[in-house]
Amino acid sequence: MTEGASAFAATAGGSLLALPILVPAAGVLLSFLLGGRQAERIALALMPVQFGFAVAIASLIWRSGQPLVYVLGGYAPPLGIALRADGFSAVMLVTTSLIMPAAGLYARTNFATPNDGTERRAPLVFWTLLQAIQAALSLIFLGGDLFNLYVALELLTFAAAPLVCLDGRPETLAAALRYLMFALFGALFYLLGVALLYGAYGTLDIVLLSRQIRAEPAVWLAAGLMTAGLLAKTALFPLHLWLPPAHANAPAAASAVLSGLVVKGSFFLIVRLWFNVLPALPNAVPGAILAALGSAAILAGSALALRQERLKLLIAYSTVAQIGYLFLMFPLASGPWSAEAFSGGVMQALSHAFAKAAMFLSAGLIAESLGHDRIAGLGGAGRAMPVTFLALGLGGLSLMGLPPSGGFAAKWLLMKASIEAGQWVWAVVMLAGGLLAGGYLYRVLAPALSGNRPRLKSPPRRSRENVALALALAAVLLAFAPPTFFAFLQIGRPAAGAALR
Amino acid sequence: MSDFLLATAGAILFTVAVGLVRILGGPGDADRMMAAQLIGTGGIASLLLIAAATGARGVDDVALGLAILAAFASAAFVNSGAPAEEPDPNPADDR
Amino acid sequence: MSLALDLFSIAAISAGVFFFLAGTVGLLRFPDALSRLHALTKADNLGLGLIVLGLLPRAESLLAALMLVAIWALVQLAGATAAQLIGRAVRRKGPAI
């Protein structure tokens, strides 16, 4: 364990950790107060600031080689709350602070306030809640206290759910309600687990808990409840039912954030739970269960994606599949291959975030330009809007796991780890998932790149195409991550699964 | 003496709750509302009795809060029963 | 003196319980909504009133006693209003609501 005695003493520069949470929270309040066009201005103005915070935090961690710690209000845990950032947190913060502005720049066209400055419903809600998602995700990545993280989950739920039904059609309302139900039940199960852990150990601080946790019934039940709740929010098969309608019905910019980032928030907490809170629990069986569900997600999600008739639904089902890969790291989390498996899982989270955001933005452009997103009607569209389809294709490359792409790097690492661990079955699933992904992407790209150019209702704006393309390129560039990047990911990573033996 | 107070608190709660259990089938929503109203009053009574018997601090504020909110459910019930969807065809006829 | 007060409390509180019982029985047995409402208000007024009366000698201070009376008065107000409102609703829409 890298956290030593420093777990409760604030490290130098630790106060920086509060800012990526407080600044967007203040942005939410101000945007709602001032309304009108100010919401958009505040949201966009704060995005570079947020990127600055993320980079500063990452560089502090990189220079010290230690996790960053900050104690709020001068009340040390267990009484008070600590914020902590390790390599994984910093990487997720930076990713968030890159995808958010992309979604924001893309959304300016859809969520513009009219020139006379009259406040409109959708823009105000969108720009306000986008900042709320930013604050919630920062808190998830930095929170060091299980109840504080519950607050983060609540923030995330109430920020994300209204975005699903932003355009107000009845079916989007049904999708949003279903999402809300899953998310609330998920949070409730998480909270039950937190209460059990407090009852058993009298603390909610992650580091303090990890030192005391023993494999006993209360802990197993708490772990089960919290994991189940977080799985519902992450939409791991078979709890994925809410995701496709929600992500397919949201406006494209919101879908990109929901699919690329929001589901990663609850995934991040599952990693925190098993790696940082419960390293003392033997994780062979739970790890295998998670990976088996992940495998089922890969196969079922891809197979369902193959059968979709609308592009956005196809991309949403592909999220169900890609989420599955994230869980293949859990049975590989202890042993000499654990660093590889962990890096593979994180790489999958990052590359999927970029690739999926790029694909949803492209799909949004396609739907706007053609007036529909039926896959059967995409013939020749690739010739009419080549940049958009390039972004879609490059994102797809990462989903399939073909080189060069972040998705390839992720799947390669996970595959190596599973072969070294002698757990071949996961490797087979990954290969099958790659083939299926190839299949569903072929269904979209092959007709789009052949046939006659269709008449476009309106050609996509070049700047918006570039945003999608930049995201897709980021997903590709992750393939060239240097070894130092993987060393950075390991900062502050405790090994899961009876690491204390 | 406190045993007597506690026993009465239990007796009141039990009595009014029986009313609710029995009224599961209605016949109408108004009857259910009445049962809820009765339980509200009974709850306040047992709260006062329990507080007197156990000497718990701050309970009178809870009872005060419950008393203030006692008619809320009924008010909402009546208010929602007269929605704007169907304006009365004959407003003068309140009978 | 204390014994007399205790006896007074016991008598008043027991009478209060009786009215709660009566209110419940009325709610369950009376034939139509308006008469059931009638039974209900007795529990509100007399049931709680007698219990508050019984608890008054046991109040720790004058303020606490006033608080008890205030609670009873508020419940009276609430009960009377609720009865009026429900009664009107029943008469307007018929007993089926």
Add this chain to the structure above:
Amino acid sequence: MSVLQALDVGLAFLVFAVAAWTVFAPGPFAATVGYVVYGLLLSLVWIRLFAVDVALTEAAIGSGVTGVLLIGAAARLRGAETTPAEEALTGLTRLFAAGLCLLVAAALAAVVLLLPDQGPTLAPQSMERLPETGLGNPVTAVLIAFRSFDTMLEKVVLVLGVVGVWSLAADRYWGGAPGEARAERPEPTLAFFAQVLAPIGILVGVHVFWVGADEPGGAFQGGAILAAMWMIVMMARLTEAPQASAFWLRLALIAGPAVFLAAGVAGAVVAGGFFAYPPGLAKPLILFIETFMTFTIAVTLPMLVAGPPRREPRR
């Protein structure tokens, strides 16, 4: 078994029975009545657990705000034959759901019984550091000092709640007043009731907030009672819901978290850390923050109950 124990056991059974009643109730309205009663019984349970702060919250939220919200929702559903959720549920899914619930409940019960009777707790630590805050009520100290960060963010969640509810408005109603325009025929009884009750209720709300520093009570409980008073006045149609675009309303809705956040950031400048209070000034600062929070809660809860804007905005 003493009488007190018998009462506790009886209360527990009653809570269980009413919960079952609520689940099996025929239709949304009956279930709502069950839920309101359930909330009342729960506040009795909290009293028996000597958690008076929670009992107050449960009383104010359970009987007041949530009850009104759910009764309104049930009334809107009354026209519908079945709710969509009911249509989607087959017998098998119901059985599965029931089995799963029973399993989780049984596991929870078993584990809770296995936990030590005297579990580890942070209560002594919070009492030890209570004097630093100048408060007498450890619950308030936890909420506004030790874990103030959580509390501030929870208030931001309330703002998000309002944004989320308002986001359901039709575009042309954006900025208009929430809630349906009702027939212009105020119920005289209700109007009288509201006129008598509101001043008393406001006093009680302020009282509950004020004693919260040293006794059970506090911003949330006091704010919830104040919120109920605004709700009853609106229900009696003595006043209209304000326009969603009104600047003062927006300001009121964010005042609590904004002041809290500002105080937290100011702590970094004057007290050496985010959300730290300068020594000696803790209590006045906490009361200052709580004042705004009470106000914001009193405004937020009625807005959440009123629902999305459903009237054309007036200029």
